[in-house]
Amino acid sequence: MVHLNALIHEGDNPDLTSERLKASFSTESLSETIYGGKQKLLRRREIVMYVDEHKELHDEKPVEFMTREERIENAARKVVAMRKHYYECVENEDPAETHYFQMLCTHLDGMPIGLHMGMFLPTLYTQTNDEQKEKWLAKAANLGMIGTYAQTEIGHGTNLRMLETTATFDRASDSFVLHSPTVSSTKWWPGNLGKSSNHAIVVAQLYIDKKCYGPHTFLVQLRDEETHRALPGITIGDIGPKFGINTIDNGFLRFDHFKIPRSNMMMGHSKVEADGTYVKPIHAKVGYGAMVYVRSVMTLMQGAFLAMAATIATRYSAIRRQGVINPGQGEVQVLDYQTQQHRLFPQIARAYAFYLTGKHIRDMYYDVVQNLSEGNADTLPELHAITSGLKSVVTHQVGLGIEQCRMACGGHGYSQASGIPLLYTVAIGGCTYEGENMVMLLQTARFLMRTAAAVRSGKRPATKGPSQFDYIFVAGPRQCRLGQAMTAGNCVPAMVECFEHVAKRLTLRAHERLELRKNEGRSKEDAWNDTAVDLTKASRAHTRVFIAKAFAKAVSDIADSAVSKAMTDLLHLYLSYEIVEIGTSLLEDGFMSGEQLASTQKAVYELLAKIRPNAVSLVDAFEFDDREHHSVLGRRDGHVYENLLKWAQHSELNKSDVLPAFTKYLGPMMKEARSKL
Amino acid sequence: MVHLNALIHEGDNPDLTSERLKASFSTESLSETIYGGKQKLLRRREIVMYVDEHKELHDEKPVEFMTREERIENAARKVVAMRKHYYECVENEDPAETHYFQMLCTHLDGMPIGLHMGMFLPTLYTQTNDEQKEKWLAKAANLGMIGTYAQTEIGHGTNLRMLETTATFDRASDSFVLHSPTVSSTKWWPGNLGKSSNHAIVVAQLYIDKKCYGPHTFLVQLRDEETHRALPGITIGDIGPKFGINTIDNGFLRFDHFKIPRSNMMMGHSKVEADGTYVKPIHAKVGYGAMVYVRSVMTLMQGAFLAMAATIATRYSAIRRQGVINPGQGEVQVLDYQTQQHRLFPQIARAYAFYLTGKHIRDMYYDVVQNLSEGNADTLPELHAITSGLKSVVTHQVGLGIEQCRMACGGHGYSQASGIPLLYTVAIGGCTYEGENMVMLLQTARFLMRTAAAVRSGKRPATKGPSQFDYIFVAGPRQCRLGQAMTAGNCVPAMVECFEHVAKRLTLRAHERLELRKNEGRSKEDAWNDTAVDLTKASRAHTRVFIAKAFAKAVSDIADSAVSKAMTDLLHLYLSYEIVEIGTSLLEDGFMSGEQLASTQKAVYELLAKIRPNAVSLVDAFEFDDREHHSVLGRRDGHVYENLLKWAQHSELNKSDVLPAFTKYLGPMMKEARSKL
């Protein structure tokens, strides 16, 4: 028999099966929407089967039980195995397939060639000249070397202009001398720098004849290729344990007057000639695009993280029976508690919102790249502004959402068996790397303030096409148009107007305050800092507009009517929930009335009940394989309790019944105490 | 020279010293307020010095670098050492001193006798009869045995009534037979159960002649006292790694028809006689008080956790220089960014609010105990309602606050060197244990709904004295009284009114909706569940009232005028920040105007600037010793960067330059790739 939910198997936990039987739509069809069509979905399943069949791609025990040394060794083993199987498993080096294959094999916590793939190779592709490409690319691409990207120092991350590592041109030897003049100049944080990499792209201040030309990038060999020992003049190591990503050897690096050939400067854009002549890059903002790309991909990945946590918690809530609602009717699935639904369903909605927005922004990125290749860089600053805000809002909400999912699992959520602790620590790092969130919001604010200035001056900038900031120029309705029947009919445009109204108002208000401070005699920069919190609020509000529209668009594009219906409920929940969250800003100027807000809140409760029967199927449609989430609670088959017991058997502490803690300390202590009774 | 800030030492990081020199009040005086007077403060310092001087109370390396096995062995070693030094270091077994001594020695992550001290001993004291006291107390108190409290099972935590472990009375052998009939009946989670304890208080369903008498407690020996091996009929072990508290061996436990003497049932309240007669306890709600006690202590502890995170992040923000505000003036301390202040100062304010509220609720607890001893149990339900809500709101806000502190440290916050990851994982567990937060909020709501019913019916219940819920009966002002001059003058009563108004309205509204659902034909229980989210909102609102009042009272009690002034700023920030946070509820019914809210928001910004010079001194006043927070970033002396480097040297990965990951896997792989170029 074919079910609407494609994940039903015989022998599954009956509570989970009965949930799945309630699906009002085909999960298969929704999965196709998520992953871009039937073909891609089938390929994902083939990759799962391939990995399933090859034992060397598996872990001998869950990584949660491994020390860092074991994790790193295990990950290195799998890198070699993955390389062996890659071409057999992945078609045409497809990036999505590659990513999926890697996720199934190495999981979330990282791998020794993460930075090599994500930063080192792309930098080599984009910042080298032809000669350098010839020399390095094939070797790097084939893993004849492993490289990382060493930018951050102990003393500087956000403010790259003040990096302290120096690269001083030595005309006599036609080389650069890399040096770490202070403790704070020590490179600190680069992934895989500590132990795995033998090369790095190093960012250092370029000095020629005592003149500083600012930060530049250099390819530096760090370790001997044969022995892997750190080269003389280089001190290198691991920075120690972190909140998460402990499989990654984030490293430190110090140079003691370490020489590299002049030709190791990345010469694709700027250049230093043998006589010390410095040649400037043609475009000032090189590399801008790469940042934007990473931040769009982050939106997608963070959406997937939240989807994973929601999958675990929703499935578990369907099999967890705790407490009684109506006496005599037995214990209920905790998914039946309104508070539980209110914890989880907004997370499901956000997971979809972010994932689908992530796909959208990736497409926008490709458009911008297309424009760039046609010599048009107009759309880049806007994309930069959007992705900066998006990265901040999404990573923040994903972090909060994952924790809600974890706590919704009660005590078992706190165990690593839930898989959520690791998920959280990996995801939350995204608030800090690739641009600290507050700093990013302030970046978005710069663009918003330029827009506000244009609005105030009445001079709309001439853009080549429609912009995501256009609504700021339009005098929308002064009153919220939401009627009583919130969940029915097409309330989406009226809801989007709410977000637009708030974003517009907060943007213009921040601009006003900024101007006010300047008129009060504060410097431009002090005024900016005095207004900074308001500025970040405007950026968040604008980002909400963007996500709301992107999510609404994605849902309206769904052809399958049953899927469309289920996803429309989720969209409504998403929008209503966000509106309640920004209630203050909507009420403050009378745009929305208390009654309208109350009925939106009511709509949230009604939507929770409406979504309840589809909840499990909505998360199922992400089709995460058990290998991906490493969660005993989130197992597809729902057989949680017996597998918790099995999982715990791996504990190193269970290797012997009696620990040295007893024989050496607690035993003698108790014995002595008893002898005195 | 004597400074207002008592923590200034020569040779400290000058940025930190110059912050401390800005103090407008005596930190010593504030510290005395926090810790209850000069004498207690001096004793704390003596304990620090004592621990400093005794090497066996120290760790050989930071616990962050230890495996679980090492941590547990290390903690066991320290338990023995602490026992040896206890009477020399701690005066008169004073509980606060004991706790502090233990914190300095074992830090946050737990110790093998944590449950013994916190649950096992107290249960022995309160639930045994005289004969049992005679038999067990001295032995337990002197650590002749180590016990834990085994209540939660895989299948049941919140709903204790459905625990599945059985204790069946066997008349023939005058014993109980303990049995775990299902997988889900496996005891799971009890701290120190896995490896450290040889005894446990076990909660099991009491069966006599096939009749079930509900859950009762039994003292069960689990392991042989000499060999420490699990006794026949008992399966026991560690449940595996968790988000935090990995020094604790939370355990699992299964019984296979395991016999214990009848006299091992805790007979202080209920009893089973030799012929199988069951004797009921006199009071139905025994143990209620203990729960309330733990939750009040939790408020204090969670306040301290947040204070610790705020200490780390605020000190670090004073020495971290990143970015320029005004060109040409060099890099600023990140503490100068408004966004940074907005991240941190509300956390400082909340830390004080929670800590001081914790002290207040502990005093209330002692009042209730006093009342109880006089045969008056009237105040217990109210205290239960308050502590349930308090526990939920405080743990939740502390979790969020700690993460804000962590992220405010940028990249270094993500390293275990910051100390904040561990702090977070330990603190956040509090959202789940001692009553899951949602469940606790719904408990508070029960009391609120009873109050609302009384308001509606016009029948105020006859209480013996003033109640924390009285304001619900009073028709406060219909309009918020906050004027323009928010930070000046005494705006506190007007601000407290805001919280009262919201709590009252949300309580009565939830009650209305509850009644409405019932009138619509829903069962009482379904109606409750349909209204559950609104109920939790009412509980949170009431809790805010309680904290606001307690904090305001504590500040108004401060005699030292300089301290009072600084703390009043913090109180104002606390209140204004919370008001902005609940803006929606204040605007919704027109109680507050948009302008009033805007000026409250403005007050927040002004207070940030006002608090800025005192920020470091405000956290300094908690006088956390470096041993307590384990944080390189939060060091008193501010020498962060060089100590980050030193800290990282401990990494196991740095023991050798080249890892097996290279020799076994990555090396051969790269070599092969190079050979094909």
Ligand SMILES: Cc1cc2nc3c(=O)[nH]c(=O)nc-3n(C[C@H](O)[C@H](O)[C@H](O)COP(=O)(O)OP(=O)(O)OC[C@H]3O[C@@H](n4cnc5c(N)ncnc54)[C@H](O)[C@@H]3O)c2cc1C
């Ligand atoms: C998990 C992880 C992986 C990483 N991987 C790498 C890697 O592979 N390679 C690499 O080179 N680096 C890496 N990093 C470092 C990372 O890029 C930086 O930590 C990040 O950019 C933040 O910079 P910071 O640490 O200097 O934070 P800081 O700038 O010191 O932030 C501290 C606080 O100051 C505030 N602040 C700073 N500047 C401003 C401003 N102008 N306005 C307002 N507020 C401000 C911030 O908001 C924050 O609250 C990694 C970091 C992490 C956590």
Ligand SMILES: Cc1cc2nc3c(=O)[nH]c(=O)nc-3n(C[C@H](O)[C@H](O)[C@H](O)COP(=O)(O)OP(=O)(O)OC[C@H]3O[C@@H](n4cnc5c(N)ncnc54)[C@H](O)[C@@H]3O)c2cc1C
């Ligand atoms: C760090 C830690 C230490 C612990 N130490 C001990 C120990 O020493 N000894 C011991 O015996 N136990 C211990 N526990 C177990 C702990 O007491 C339970 O996990 C806790 O009481 C929560 O119960 P649960 O796991 O059954 O959660 P569940 O009740 O399963 O919670 C799951 C979800 O269901 C919801 N839910 C459940 N009931 C209701 C309801 N009636 N209404 C609305 N929603 C509901 C919850 O809100 C939650 O979102 C520990 C747990 C942790 C995390």
